[in-house]
């Protein structure tokens with residue numbers, strides 16, 4: 417849209433008088449109509465425009481107004497009054513909510529429950545990200561939409577609902593599919609993100625992006641009659657999704673709603689729980705769910721809490737070092753030695769060709785003198801030992817593991833094999 421202007425008058429109007437004039441300039445007619453509609457909606461909510469129609473066969477009553485005649489106009493004061501009465505919220509907490517910027521990714525079953533409560537609570541900037549359109553099979557659980565909305569974009573409809581519910585907040589839509597390229601650009605405008613998606617790829621993408629950008633992430637997943645919820649908080653040491661599942665599971669290894677079915681109220685409960693966690697976090701209220709995953713079976717109402725712990729070798733929030741492996745293939749996909757120490761344990765008398773492994777630090781420390789240099793190694797940093805064929809370095813790493821070292825590894829096959837795979841050596 418290029419430009420929009422609106423002029424309205426208040427007071428008694430004679431038949432034929434212009435009450436509202438709206439001018440919109442946009443490259444497409446549809447955009448212009450949508451803008452007119454939005455401006456009219458805003459106007460109707462803010463000032464009591466109403467009219468009484470008289471028909472020859474009787475009175476139709478007051479129509480065309482969103483404000484019932486005689487009712488006081490809605491203000492932020494009365495909108496939030498019951499919430500602000502809580503000592504834990506108060507006007508100060510309400511101001512925190514107003515300053516908050518929250519993104520809801522996915523306007524499906526979870527999003528449809530979370531969005532209204534976040535909007536009603538007064539989250540000042542509410543973003544809704546969804547590229548999908550309403551389908552008939554969504555309607556039993558995506559309760560912001562009606563049968564007449566099938567085929568329409570979910571983000572736009574959900575945003576309209578939120579804005580109509582609370583005219584005092586700013587609602588933004590992001591109608592694109594979230595990808596590794598687009599996610600940082602969208603998330604940068606928000607402090608807290610609700611993952612209301614239903615597929616592994618997006619859940620793990622959101623996890624990785626939230627960790628990298630230090631955003632609070634409230635994630636929920638549902639399955640038939642049950643679900644789970646947890647909160648990633650970059651300020652706490654309870655880790656992220658990949659601490660538990662380093663690899664993104666294959667799509668379809670757990671049935672989707674389309675395949676296995678779901679009771680509509682299940683995402684409703686979990687979406688509301690997500691909004692609750694977000695609001696708690698923004699207000700600094702109670703115990704955030706960052707230390708555990710909460711599982712909730714709605715058939716039995718049984719809840720289970722599984723304590724979370726950060727994995728120091730998590731590929732996203734840890735150092736990415738493999739935990740159980742010792743003999744590492746240096747050219748495995750995703751292998752990155754840039755933060756590692758590489759120690760060549762071959763003896764002085766050996767010819768010592770080397771191969772570039774991407775590590776800035778290549779040190780020569782003969783194995784026969786390990787007693788001299790071992791104590792100076794930083795045990796918290798991952799360290800790769802190399803020798804000619806990977807046998808001495810492997811045995812050495814295994815011996816240290818047995819002594820309680822956790823981040824020591826050996827180059828599988830040694831330098832000889834590495835040179836065959838990638839002959840970028842220099843003789844030292």
Ligand SMILES: [Zn+2]
Nearest residue numbers: 656659730733
């Ligand atoms: Zn992690």
